[in-house]
Amino acid sequence: MSSDPAIQPARPFTHEGATLIWEARGSGEPTFVLVHGIGMGRTVFNGLSERLAEHGRVIAIDLPGYGEAPEPPRTPTVERLADIVAAFLRSEGIAAPVFIGHSMGTQVITEIAARHPDLDARLVLIGPTVEIGQRNAWTQLARLGRDLLDESPKVFVVGAREYLRAGPNLRLKMRAMLVHKPELAYPRVAGDALVLRGEDDEVAPHAWCEQVASSLPRGTLVEVPGVGHEAMIKNPDPAADRILAWLGITATADATNP
Known part of the structure; x- marks a missing residue:
């Protein structure tokens, strides 16, 4: 368990011409590695990072761009x-991480586990994208818009800031997300995997999340009542409680209660 959850200075890591930024807080085991979604950055994980740093080391990443x-x-x-993320982990000597990906970040961490099984990772997929048959930008943006209708001002402020920082190539980044086929990687994930879905998530429908969980050899689906796709921004506690309970670290919440 961590005794010092203070944030350490952010640092760059460059691999084959692309640079990510990472910051850490907490200490000990396990090491949580947090990977954000399309148009976002590591700051969307601030609340979740603070909770998890009470129980291990937390590394939050800004993906290149x-x-x-x-x-x-x-x-x-x-x-x-x-x-790139796998190369970073090796450079830091990080083994057996608990990857936590949100939205597009679930695609990235799934590929890490499938392509780099030696890392011996466990996965938490929060609101996994992108559903088979719905891989076009307009569908995804419309779903996100519906999901955001009931969200708090905090979600809008954080999300808008990060989308602006994602820069002029956001269209190309969206295309990279949409052409990826995560269903080809799911069966190749050897470790335990938790699919975590907000009950009201318009971006990651229940049927798709069930398919994701069943495609993962050791997958489990858990839903959080009353929240949508950006649940961890507005209130990270329900997600943190379920992640920790799944890992057997704490029993502050179970899979059926908010």
């Missing part, structure tokens, strides 16, 4: 993003 990370010369594919 997001948050404070510089725009790479070419927009990376999801597979390339996975290789």
Whole structure:
């Protein structure tokens, strides 16, 4: 368990011409590695990071071209993003991480586990994208818009700031997300995997999340009542409680209660 949850200074890591930014807080085991979604950055995990840092080391990442990370010369594919994060973990000597990905971040961490099984990772997929048969920008944006209708001002402020920071290549980044086929990687994930879905999530429908969980050899689906796709921004506690309970670290909440 961590005794010092203070945030350490953010640092860059460069691999084959692309740079990510990472910051850490807490200490001990396990090491949680947090990977954000399309148009976002590591700051969307602030509340969740604070909770998890009470129980281990937490590393939050700005993928190349997001948050404070510089725009790479070419927009990376999801597979390339996975290789960059895997190279970072190896450079830091991090083994057996607990990856937590949100939205597009679930695609990245799935590819890491499938392409780099030696890392011995466990996965938490929060609101996994992108559903088979719905892989076009207008469908995804419409779903996100419906999901945001009932969200708090905090979600809008954080989300708008991060989308602006994602820069002029957001269209290319969206395309990289949409052409990726995570269902090809799910069966190749050897470790335990938790699919975490907000009950009101318009972006990650229940049927799709069930398919994701069943495609993962050791997958489990848990739903959080009364929240949508951006649940961890507005109130990270229900998600944190379920992640920790799934890991057997704490029993402050179970899979059926908010």
